[in-house]
Structures are given as C-alpha cells and as structure tokens.
Amino acid sequence: MKKMMTILLVLGLSCGCSSAAETEQSADNEAEYSCRYIDSYDYDNPAPYSDPVDDSYYDDVLFAGDSRMGSVALYGRHDNAHVEFVTSLNLMMIDIMPIDDLSREPYVEGAGKSEETRTLMDVIYENERNNIYLLFGINEIRNPSFDAFAAKFQEILDVILEKNPHASVYIILAYHPDYISGLPEPALTIQLVDLNEHLITLARNNHVYYLDLDNGLDDEDNTIRNEYVADGLHFTPTGTHALEDYFATHVIRREDYVQKVCQ
Amino acid sequence: MFRKFVSSLCAVVMLCGCGSQPASSRPDTAALAAKAVKDLGLEEKTEELEDRIVQGLFFFEEDTLESSSVYIHNDSSADIVAVFDAKDVDSCREKIDTYLQTTKLQMQNYYPDEVFKVDNAVVEDNGSLIVLIVCDDLQAAKKEADTLLGK
Numbered sequence: 124m125k126k127m128m129t130i131l132l133v134l135g136l137s138c139g140c141s142s143a144a145e146t147e148q149s150a151d152n153e154a155e156y157s158c159r160y161i162d163s164y165d166y167d168n169p170a171p172y173s174d175p176v177d178d179s180y181y182d183d184v185l186f187a188g189d190s191r192m193g194s195v196a197l198y199g200r201h202d203n204a205h206v207e208f209v210t211s212l213n214l215m216m217i218d219i220m221p222i223d224d225l226s227r228e229p230y231v232e233g234a235g236k237s238e239e240t241r242t243l244m245d246v247i248y249e250n251e252r253n254n255i256y257l258l259f260g261i262n263e264i265r266n267p268s269f270d271a272f273a274a275k276f277q278e279i280l281d282v283i284l285e286k287n288p289h290a291s292v293y294i295i296l297a298y299h300p301d302y303i304s305g306l307p308e309p310a311l312t313i314q315l316v317d318l319n320e321h322l323i324t325l326a327r328n329n330h331v332y333y334l335d336l337d338n339g340l341d342d343e344d345n346t347i348r349n350e351y352v353a354d355g356l357h358f359t360p361t362g363t364h365a366l367e368d369y370f371a372t373h374v375i376r377r378e379d380y381v382q383k384v385c386q
Numbered sequence: 387m388f389r390k391f392v393s394s395l396c397a398v399v400m401l402c403g404c405g406s407q408p409a410s411s412r413p414d415t416a417a418l419a420a421k422a423v424k425d426l427g428l429e430e431k432t433e434e435l436e437d438r439i440v441q442g443l444f445f446f447e448e449d450t451l452e453s454s455s456v457y458i459h460n461d462s463s464a465d466i467v468a469v470f471d472a473k474d475v476d477s478c479r480e481k482i483d484t485y486l487q488t489t490k491l492q493m494q495n496y497y498p499d500e501v502f503k504v505d506n507a508v509v510e511d512n513g514s515l516i517v518l519i520v521c522d523d524l525q526a527a528k529k530e531a532d533t534l535l536g537k
Contacts, residue, residue: 190496210462211496215442219433219460240460265488271442305491 156385164380166327169335170293170373178203180374185250187243188212188258188295193223194358200367207246214259214275218244247282255283256334256370258295260318261356265306273321280329291375292331294322299337299346301355332375339369412452412471413515419455419469422530426521431465432457440468444481450474464489464500468518469534475511482509482518489520510535 181201186192192208199206209220221240257279263272276294283290296319303311326333340362342348347355351362358366423432435443435456443456452471459465472478486507493500508519508527512535519527 211492213443215439216458219435219458221461262492265491267445271438271445274438275442304494305487 158383158385160381161384162330162381164332164375166330166332167323169296169338170332170375172372173374173376175368175371176374180254180371183252184254184256185246185252186256186258187246188256189260189262190223191261191357192258194363195366196223198358198360198363200364205246205250205252207243209243211262212243212259213262214272214279217259217275217279218242222246244279244282247279248286250283250286253287253289254291254293254374256293256295260297260322261300261303264297264303264311264314264318266314269318269321272318273325276322276325277329280325280331284329284331291377292329293370294326294331294333296322296333296335296337298340301346301349301352303356334369334373336366336369340365413469415453415455415469415471415515418515418517418534419457419467422467422469422517422519422534423457425530425533426467426519426523426526428457428465428467428521431459431461431463432467433460444485446481447474447477450477450481462497462500464493464497464504464520465522466518466520468516470516470518472511472514472516475514475516478516479509479511482516486520510537512536 178201181204184201184204186195186199186204186206186208188208189212190208190210192206193210195204196206196208207222209217210223212220220242222243222245257276259276260269260272263269266272280292283292297315299312299315306314323333325331336347337345340347340351348362348365351358351365353359353362419434423429435458437454440446440454440456443458450473452473454468454470456466456468468482470478470482486504486509490501490504493504503520503522503524506524508517508524508531510517510528510531515535517531517534519531521527
C-alpha cells in the first residue's frame with residue numbers, strides 16, 4: 124500500500140513537474156527535447172541516514188525553535204550556524220514573543236520596542252540561509268487540537284518557501300521526553316503522536332523534509348535517553364552533541380533524489 | 387377601530403423590542419480592552435492578538451463568543467488583558483481556566499516568578515462580559531475589571 128502511494132506520489136510529482144518543467148530546445152537538432160525534473164524523495168518518511176556533512180555545511184544553516192533549540196545555542200559545536208530560539212514559545216505568538224538572547228539584559232519597563240524585541244518571525248523573514256531546521260510544538264503539547272498550530276506552521280513555511288523555493292527545510296518532530304508536567308502517560312504519548320502526525324502532514328504537503336529524533340536518540344523505553352536530557356526534555360551538552368551528530372548524518376542532498384529527464 | 391389599535395400596539399411592541407436589544411448595545415470589547423491596557427500601563431508590554439490567534443490559544447467552541455479583544459505579553463511574562471463578550475459564559479470561563487492552568491504549567495517550568503500572577507489572575511464577569519487580567523499589580527487589575535464590568 125505504502126509502495127503504491129509512493130509510486131502514485133512520484134507519478135503525480137512527475138506530472139506536476141512536467142507542467143512547469145524547464146524546457147530545453149536544441150537549435151541544432153530538428154528534434155525537440157522536453158525536459159523535466161523528477162523528485163524521487165519519499166516525503167512520507169523521515170530523512171534517512173546520510174554521509175556526515177562537515178562543518179562548512181553550517182555556514183548555510185538556520186536553527187529556529189523553542190527552548191529545546193536553546194541547547195544548540197548553548198552547547199552546540201558549530202559557531203557558524205545561526206541559532207535562534209524562544210523559551211516557552213507558543214507558535215501562535217511567534218511574531219510577538221522576542222527571541223532569547225543569552226547575552227541580553229532582562230526586559231526594562233518603559234524601555235519601549237527595540238532591537239531587543241526581534242521575534243523569530245523577524246529572523247525567518249530576514250534569513251538568507253538555505254538549510255532551515257524548525258523545532259516547534261512542545262509548548263502546545265496540551266492543546267485539545269493541533270489544527271490552529273498546523274495552520275500557523277503552514278504560514279511560516281509559506282514565508283520561507285515563497286522567499287526561497289529551493290530552501291531545504293527540515294521539520295523536527297517532537298521527540299518523546301521523559302515527562303511533561305501536568306500531562307501523564309498515556310496522554311503524553313497520544314498528544315505527541317497527534318502533534319507529529321500534523322508535522323508529518325505539513326512536511327508531505329509542502330515537500331519539505333522531516334527528522335524523527337526518536338528513531339536514533341531514544342532508549343529502550345522509547346523516550347529520549349536519560350543522559351541526553353537534563354530535565355527530561357532539554358538537552359545536556361552530551362545530548363546536544365548527539366543531536367548535532369544526528370543532524371549531520373540526516374542531510375538530504377537534492378542531487379541524490381532529483382533527476383533531470385529529457386525525452 | 388379595534389384592528390387599528392391592535393396594529394398600532396404591535397408596532398409599538400416591536401419598536402420596544404428593538405429598543406431593548408439594538409445591535410449597537412453589544413459592548414465594545416476592543417475599546418474596553420484597550421482602556422484596561424492603558425490604565426494598567428501595559429501598552430509596551432502587550433500586543434493585541436488577531437481573532438484567529440485568540441482561537442488558537444483558547445480553543446473556544448463555536449458560538450461561544452460575540453466578540454473579544456485580547457492583549458498578550460510580548461516578553462517573558464504571563465501578562466494578559468482580555469475582554470470577552472460571551473454568548474456562553476460558562477463555556478468561555480472554562481476555556482479561560484484551561485488557558486490559565488496551561489500557562490501556569492509553562493511558567494512553572496520556565497518562569498516560576500510568574501506563577502503567583504497566574505494563580506491570582508482576575509477573571510470576572512457580569513453575566514455576559516468576561517474580563518481576564520494577569521499582571522503585576524493585582525489590586526489595580528481587580529479594580530479595572532470591576533470598572534469595565536460596571537460593578
């Protein structure tokens with residue numbers, strides 16, 4: 124069934140591509156060649172293992188997310204990566220809540236709006252980098268529905284893809300924390316599954332990639348490894364390095380999947 | 387004669403009916419919330435939310451609200467000023483309680499200093515209008531809510 128869906132998807136894509144495909148004509152030959160790009164990447168599945176990238180890859184990387192991304196800002200080994208996060212971010216307020224700045228002074232009453240109140244949405248609007256990693260959703264995990272969250276996420280993807288249609292966007296699924304206060308099991312698992320299904324749908328619908336950290340960073344309990352998180356949720360230095368290793372070995376190289384076919 | 391009298395009476399009753407509930411009698415939630423924000427000195431710390439964002443934060447059932455206006459913190463606090471003109475006050479208050487519980491859990495994790503404010507959130511209504519305020523000055527918040535509700 125899954126295979127059939129994939130074939131259908133590829134066929135659909137190839138049809139879609141052909142309508143807007145780049146057409147090349149040879150002036151020398153009488154025959155006309157119509158060329159199109161076929162993308163064989165399976166957007167239904169998480170990014171697979173790849174050969175690791177080197178440090179220069181991060182020259183072109185933006186990491187954006189909630190406090191979980193803060194670990195990358197704190198303990199990450201790639202100074203050339205652009206990392207921005209908002210602690211306690213609710214995605215509905217991504218264009219209101221100011222980004223965390225580890226060196227920033229606390230809010231001062233009467234100080235007014237300034238550079239200190241730049242939001243993550245400002246960062247996304249201004250971004251020029253081509254590899255964009257997005258980690259959102261844990262603060263919404265108690266939501267009765269993720270529809271509004273997904274709609275807001277779609278708006279963000281629209282902004283990114285309109286500005287740079289060739290950006291490689293990676294949606295990072297919510298990994299399974301050891302616990303979340305006020306949300307005991309099995310409710311936590313149910314909510315995570317629901318949230319991640321919405322994220323996967325977003326990835327599929329927008330032809331962007333997704334990363335499934337649970338498939339690599341979990342222990343035998345299917346929760347994030349204890350040594351990787353300080354409080355059950357946020358990464359320790361060791362966890363952050365494992366996370367970075369995961370990123371480095373799950374990079375999609377478009378040339379591996381997109382082929383130009385001329386007939 | 388009697389027919390004329392009945393017609394006149396009907397017309398008067400209809401006019402009275404209209405007069406008791408004209409369209410303009412609904413409270414102006416936007417103006418009330420803006421006033422509260424100004425009175426509490428929260429102009430710089432809060433921003434007004436679009437309706438769809440309000441829905442994404444509170445998850446009101448359909449037909450719960452006539453209108454609403456919500457100003458929310460643009461910093462790391464739990465500050466909020468909200469005025470809801472509710473069709474279903476109980477349902478609306480229930481969603482507000484859920485919002486406050488969730489906010490409290492968030493604040494416990496990240497900004498524990500804010501928990502006291504959330505615990506002491508002002509949530510008052512007058513039967514249709516509901517005011518929600520979370521801010522530093524609890525007494526001023528209570529007084530403002532009473533003023534907005536005409537108490």
